[in-house]
Amino acid sequence: MARASVSIDYEGASEAVAAAYGRDPNFVIPMLQDLQREFGYIPSEAAICMARLLGIPLSQLYAVATFYSSLRLTPCGDHVITLCMGTVCYLKGSSKLAARIQASLNVGPGGTTADGRFTFQPVNCLGACGLAPVLVVDDTYFTEVKPIHVPDIIARYARKDGAARDVR
Numbered sequence: 001m002a003r004a005s006v007s008i009d010y011e012g013a014s015e016a017v018a019a020a021y022g023r024d025p026n027f028v029i030p031m032l033q034d035l036q037r038e039f040g041y042i043p044s045e046a047a048i049c050m051a052r053l054l055g056i057p058l059s060q061l062y063a064v065a066t067f068y069s070s071l072r073l074t075p076c077g078d079h080v081i082t083l084c085m086g087t088v089c090y091l092k093g094s095s096k097l098a099a100r101i102q103a104s105l106n107v108g109p110g111g112t113t114a115d116g117r118f119t120f121q122p123v124n125c126l127g128a129c130g131l132a133p134v135l136v137v138d139d140t141y142f143t144e145v146k147p148i149h150v151p152d153i154i155a156r157y158a159r160k161d162g163a164a165r166d167v168r
């Protein structure tokens, strides 16, 4: 039985994104964000296409992509745990949450677990300072989180049958 191979159209996706911004290199950040929305991260193939389409060195494009922590050059895990490390959350203990998450998952900031289940992503303010500290798994917000909550949150998303949506 022949196996069908799926080819990803990096060129086409890059051309569509570049065209939407008139191939203007001044818009490289939103273009990279669009590529990330398309693929879940910025694949090297797409980065190469984009640099060529914009007429800029690939090193320049990567300089932008690596500067912004919200841009990813590697695929994410099945679930992305985003932890706010902004000032208010930090003062309310997000560093302890970070330590607990990293110890539980055995990953560093920006890392993905060996089984591809989780990516841990510390970020600056998530805009919910009044409910600090704030942790987001995929698109679900967990507020006033304490280190003792971390294992339960992770366990719920670790299940293969999908994520629980309301832990608290």
Ligand code: FES
Pocket (backbone or CB within 6 Å): 084, 085, 086, 087, 088, 089, 090, 124, 125, 126, 127, 128, 129, 130, 132, 133, 134
């Ligand atoms: S500092 Fe964490 S939500 Fe604003």
